[in-house]
Amino acid sequence: MKHYSFLTLAVIIVSASLCISVFEVGAKGNGRSSQAIFDYAGHEKPADWGVWEQEQKHAYYRSLGLYPASGNKYQGEFDVDRYFGMLGVNQPDNWDALSLPERQEFVRQVSLGEVENDRQIAEDNIVDGEGDRNENREGGGERENDVIENEVQPLQDDSVSFPLWLQLLLFGAVGAAIIGAKSLIVRK
């Protein structure tokens, strides 16, 4: 009977990691994180967002000047300083208190106001592109594409860092393997 308690322990460890994973992924997601990013930045969330590929979403964020707050994942947050830096304005003190339409209006005015800014071209491209980004990206002039590529470099984080839930899962699997080995040896 003894080895079965080992196996049960293995199962408990793995299940615990799984539960934590589920909560982590759930807490991170909740379906509102991309909405939170767009709301806070003062942009409209594209209607067909749900069916976009991950790369497409990230490219779109970047095209708006939205970069991850830390590492290379968004997880409901973006680098606010960098965003306003790219808009070329200081973040208004009352930004948190503004309503969504007010933020959108602010961003729109900034885009319209700063014509001299090199960034402006990139911004225009984006505003035009709201309707059909892909077509715009391919059809847009060389210069504008250059601007986008020069201005908006994706954040490259070469080191792979696993989130906590995945680390737990990986350790859980290794732990289960060790316990499994022990129980198989003990059985003999």
Next chain:
Amino acid sequence: MQQVIILSLKKYLEWTAYVIVPFVLAVLSSVVVERELYTFYGTLAEIGLIFILLLKPISQISGWISLRQLVGLRRPMGVTVFWLALFHGAMLIYERNLLWSDMMGLDNYLFYGVVALLGMIILGITSNNFSLRTLKKNWKRVQYLAYPVLFLTLLHSAMAEGEMIKFYVVSTLFVALKVWAHQKTRKR
């Protein structure tokens, strides 16, 4: 002689399922961050699942002794499939940065993958003698979950590949074999 082969096969399979597979998957997945690899886990899991579930009806229909003995090895095989599916799902959630909101909706193939994996987790957690004792008659009922898990998996992968034919062919084959086996065992 055959008994000896089956017994040593059982030993190898148990080592594979409880030790080698979780360990290798954990190490490999943390070293090689490649989508193709994680997709491959899913393919292996699916093939394994189909094999395990077809084993019983085919052995009943054919009456081959050696196949019937393999039926007794379904537990370690099932645990192997569980690990493959778990790492397939978890690593793809990580690698593609998926959120709950990306995985919900009846027209989303990821949804069926998630539900299939949940079913597998329940099967995995109850695949020990402790659960067998506690659940008594209900244990068998829990094990019937394997059938919906198979259909959900087929649906998930067929939708992911954009080719539904596999879903129809394998499901029909499975149901037909099950019915045939049922009639054959009843006649005896």
